[in-house]
Amino acid sequence: xxxxxxxxxxxxxxxxxxxxxxxxxxxxxxxxxxxxxxxxxxxxxxxxxxxxxxxxxxxxxxxxxxxxxxxxxxxxxxxxxxxxxxxxxxxxxxxxxxxxxxxxxxxxxxxxxxxxxxxxxxxxx
Numbered sequence: 001x002x003x004x005x006x007x008x009x010x011x012x013x014x015x016x017x018x019x020x021x022x023x024x025x026x027x028x029x030x031x032x033x034x035x036x037x038x039x040x041x042x043x044x045x046x047x048x049x050x051x052x053x054x055x056x057x058x059x060x061x062x063x064x065x066x067x068x069x070x071x072x073x074x075x076x077x078x079x080x081x082x083x084x085x086x087x088x089x090x091x092x093x094x095x096x097x098x099x100x101x102x103x104x105x106x107x108x109x110x111x112x113x114x115x116x117x118x119x120x121x122x123x124x125x
Contacts, residue, residue, distance in 0.1 A: 002026040002114040004097045009119030016123075017085045022097030022116060024078040031099050033106045034080045035059075036070065038093035038121075048095070050106035051080055059106055063090070089125045094118040 008020040022034065035050035049070035050059045055077065058070050067086040073079040084091065097116040104111035 002028055002031075002099055004099060004114055004116035006095065006097045006116045006119040009095060009121045011122045011124060012087055014088055014123055014125045016087050017083070018087065018121060019084070020082040020095055020097075020119060020121075022080050022082075024097075024099055024114075028078045028099070031101050032103050033057075033100045034072075035098050035100065035106050035112065036080075036082045036095055037098060037109060038091075038095045039118075040090075040093040043093075045096070045109050046093075047107045047109075049082060050100075052106075053077060061107070084121070087121075087123045089123050092121060092123050094120050 003025045006022050012018050033050050033052045036048040037045050038048050039045040047061045051070045055072040069083040071081045096118045098112035099114040100112045
């Protein structure tokens with residue numbers, strides 16, 4: 001089993017920044033990738049960003065490209081971060097961290113076996 005714990009959410013003004021973190025524990029060796037998704041009220045869960053186990057490949061959803069950056073702790077590849085800059089009200093959502101164990105499309109929710117509880121991000125305009 002794998003446990004994922006997110007941190008770093010909160011309330012921020014439009015144009016501001018936040019950094020989310022996700023720490024994975026348990027059977028995390030040789031995972032394929034880790035990702036961030038978000039879900040706003042009355043909307044489907046949306047892909048935000050993902051990073052490969054090696055940290056060499058990163059992927060982003062169209063709505064966050066150029067504003068968000070996903071990274072991995074090089075010392076502990078079981079911790080990933082999501083740096084969010086230039087936040088806008090449309091970024092308000094619960095952000096979920098997820099871990100994928102097998103080679104799949106990292107941009108789809110169906111690819112991930114494990115999910116965190118989520119952390120709320122609220123952007124005030």
